[in-house]
Amino acid sequence: MDSRKDKFVRINYQPELQRTEYQQKSFLHSFVLEIKANKLAIAAVIFLMVIFVAVLLAPLSPYDPDKMDVVHKLQPPGNGHLFGTDNLGRDYFTRALYGGRVSLQVGFFSMLVTIIFGTVWGTISGFAGGIVDVIMMRIVDIMMSIPSFLLLIILNAFIAPGLFTMVFIISIFAWMGVARIVRAETMSLKERDFILASRCLGEKKRNIIWFHIIPNMIPTVIVAASISIANAILTESSLSFLGFGVQLPMSSWGNMLQGAQAHVLDRPYLAVFPGIFILLTVLSFHVLGDVLRKTFERG
């Protein structure tokens, strides 16, 4: 009997203690732990850091991104040019760095506009409820069923796009997803007791939204932000590739690929480098978004 009893020894399980221990960890701490556990995430973070630093330090490059040197055109990588030169003799590596500036800027600012607008729209809609909610969500539905890419092309073809028109145009058709998520989050938050409490205390609706609902939504919004940067970079590069985005002589990864198309047969590396940059940047933001989501879910 004794030996049998041993098998059913009570394990010293203290859920309360574990819970408090876990809560003491800061967000950053658990985020770092989450990243460390995932090799892909480590790679993504390192890659993004390298890209940021490289792009910021682009002016340190000995070459001018727009300076043509036709004598040395289409040189293969090496010989002073890390990625070789393009069809006008411009240093391809320097152009890729400056192109990265444009692509990342467009991505970042589109994300900012998308997130701010989507959050405002979603919270108002979710908080107000009733007919306002119905109308606002119908508008979201309508926007979502618009063939946005076609309209993006049309808009860009007919307005000469600068950096900020691009940001504006990309964001117009990107905020709906964020608005939907935020609305759902708001609807569940506003039923919670602490909101009820602050309502009972006579808090203004505006203050409830600002100081209670939006701060509690930050995790959701951060995850959405990271995905939305990724999508904006992709959209920008597709538009630029088709010739409707960032205009020459300004370079972006997308329009570098457009230029590379003509030399795809004899100089395939011209097409490979910018494409890899886009792929890895977008991928890293997606990975980062997933890691953030996991961290928040566990926290």
Next chain:
Amino acid sequence: MFRMIGKRILQMIPVLFIVSVISFMIVYFAPGDPANMYIKPEMNIQQIEEIRESLGLNASLGEQYLGWLKNVLHGNLGNSLVNHQSVADQIMEKLPATLKLMGVSFVLSLVCAVPLGLISGYRQESRVDKGISLFSYIGISIPSFWFAMMMIVIFTLKLKLLPNSGMRTVGVDSFWDQVCHMIMPAIVLSVYNTAVFTRYIRSNVVRELKEEYVITAKAKGVGTFGILTKHILKNCLLPVITLAGMNLANLVTGSIIIESIFGWPGMGTLGMSAITSRDYTMVMGVTMLTCLMLLIGNFIADVLYSVVDPRIKREVQKKNG
């Protein structure tokens, strides 16, 4: 049920209306004058004015829009400004190619995503799972036009295996030839959706595996394969229908880019050439039809979903009273 279908169809009308207003406005305010297509150097100002008048270009934005709307409601999308042929006829001519490409790539992505999602969900955190999830990360991040370029470089230019443009070789009319032309565009177009579906099915499988019916099935002695295909798959595929409806926009977007790269003679190519040549009536026609396609796709997804999942139907009925 029919009430719901009717309601959904009625809901499409305002969407179409708003899209038409927006795109008409963009086209109206765009620089460039459609009349330039008709003007010859020897014309004098009066003749040019007459042309503008006959094209209805002197009317205000509202009047022009109403005129266009009236024609559309009579089933007339107008004539192309470039080749003066009926817009509707040209679109109808190109539509089957686009639908074919989209259909094939959709089926392809489902066929790939189901096994990948099931395996990676079942062998969670294993090497296979990590490999598949890396693949799906790449799938959602890869710029489709770049992927298309790389495919062309590898398979057409280096290996000389597959043709890189068009739907068929001129003068050759064999099924195999068409398949060869289809392979690259279909793969490129399906990659994104494959990745999205795989991720989705995977997370569903992980969730469903914890359900009690799985334990019951195991207790009954159903093998792993049986559990995955007979029990879990059924529960996972349902939401994929809605997801597919929502992702139709990606398919449409993708087909615009991919058609223009592979020279696929479909709506995307038509729309792109209309935009670059400022063929306004054609642009309007293509936009409206694309929008209609999206709406119909979403509609079919919704209806299918409520057909397969009776709970949804009941909810809708309750809501409608």
